[in-house]
Amino acid sequence: MPRPFSLLAHWFTFRRHPAPAGEVPSPQPPTPPPKDLNISFNTARYRSKPLPAPIDDHDEYVNEKVALRFSDVDTSQVQRFSSSTAPSSPPRDIHTLPRRPYVTHVAIPTAPLTPEETARRRLSAQRRREREEEEARREERARRELRKLQREEQERREREEEERRRALLQEHLRQAAARREEKEREEKRIEEERHEQIRQQKLMAHQRRLEYTRELDQWRQEHIQRAISSSSEKQEERRRSAEERRNRIAKLGESLLNNNNTAKAARGWVTIQTPESLAWKRRYYKFDLGRGQMLLYPNHVDTAHPIDIVELDNRTEGLHEWYEGFEELRAIPHSFAIQFVHGRSWFMYADAEEEKDRLLLWLSEAAGIIL
Structure with missing residues (x-):
């Protein structure tokens, strides 16, 4: 108990x-x-x-x-x-x-509880749970409001940061554009100066060329005048020389042709260049005026058989000096050319002026041409 x-x-x-x-x-x-x-x-x-x-x-x-x-x-x-x-x-x-x-x-x-006491306690517990649930809901709403405020604050900060970053980027772009424009202006100025310098150089070069052209034209005109005057003088001199040579040959012909010993006089030495050879060959010549031939020998001793016979009668077109189209004979003194009718030409020169006059006389007599 x-x-x-x-x-x-x-x-x-x-x-x-x-x-x-x-x-x-x-x-x-x-x-x-x-x-x-x-x-x-x-x-x-x-x-x-x-x-x-x-x-x-x-x-x-x-x-x-x-x-x-x-x-x-x-x-x-x-x-x-x-x-x-x-x-x-x-x-x-x-x-x-x-x-x-x-x-x-x-x-x-x-002691055992009565039904009224049990119901009262159950109602009290239910009310207490409702108050706690209401308090929990109120706290949850407060937490949500706080989270919303924090999220809005974060978004506001992000927007401000984005605006600041965008403004900074715009400023950088503006500065870059300003630097680019300044650089383009500087490059344009330098390019214009370079073009102006090139234009000035071209203008000066053009003026120099014009001056040089004027000087060259003046020099050419003077040279032409001198050449004309010199040519006139040379032509006059050549004409006088040819006239004098014809006079000498005429006088020489009168003295030689009237002499009975013509065969002995129509001989001598000459240097010849033919179209078949570029070498000059010295030959001893004789003229056969009756046949119109020029006989060539290797020397004055062996005259029995000629090594070459030149037919002159009716085959010779003319006798020419170097200034009559034979410039290659200009440097050779006492030289002349024999032009045949078929277009071939022989070049000859004598040892002296008198030998040349005598040779021209015999050639003209053998060929039947007038100097």
Whole structure:
């Protein structure tokens, strides 16, 4: 049989389980707080207390397996979540409840609850849950509003940063465009100066060419005048020389042709170049005026058989000086050319002017032409 409860044990047990004012304690534990709720427990209340005076074993029954209930926590010290706290901030450290020493309790007999009491407790628990849910919804709305404000602030900062970056980019582009325009103007100025310099150089070169052309024309005119005058003088001199030669040949012909010893006079030395050979060959000649032939011998000793016979009668077109179209004879003194009717020409020169006059006389007599 259990022993009757003493007043001291009953009072001690009742003190450990105080009921909130105006609220009936619920047999079920309360809804746990949110995860991000900052809770601070007042541990001063649960510090170890000195054990009460020993109780006589005969006075009361001690239950050693009584556990600590959730209602033992003092919920009046819980700090509610503030709407100004950022949802992303880490929760504060929750102090661990100190281990409470085992205290012997006296089992209190409980009477069965009536239906009205059960309904009242259920209604009280439901209202408490509704208040907690409303508080959770209010806190969730506050968190959403805070997140919205933070997102708007972040977007505003991003817009400002984008505008600042765009303005900086526009400034850089403007400076680059200004530098490019300045560079283009400088290049254009340099190009214009270069073109102007080239134009001036071309103008000066054109003026020099005009001056040179005028000087060249003047020199050409002077040279032409000198050439004309010189040619006239040379022609006059040649005409006088040819006239003098004809006079000399005429006088020489009168003296030689009237002489009975014409065969001995119509001979001498001459150097000949024929079209068949470019070499000049010295030959001893004799004229046969009756046949109109010129007989050529290698020397004046061997005159029995001629090595070449030149037919002159009716085959000779004329006797010409170097200035009559035979420039290759200009450097050879006492030279002349014999042009035949078939277009061939022989070049000859004598040892002296008198020998040339005598040779021209015999050639004209043998060919039957007039000088």
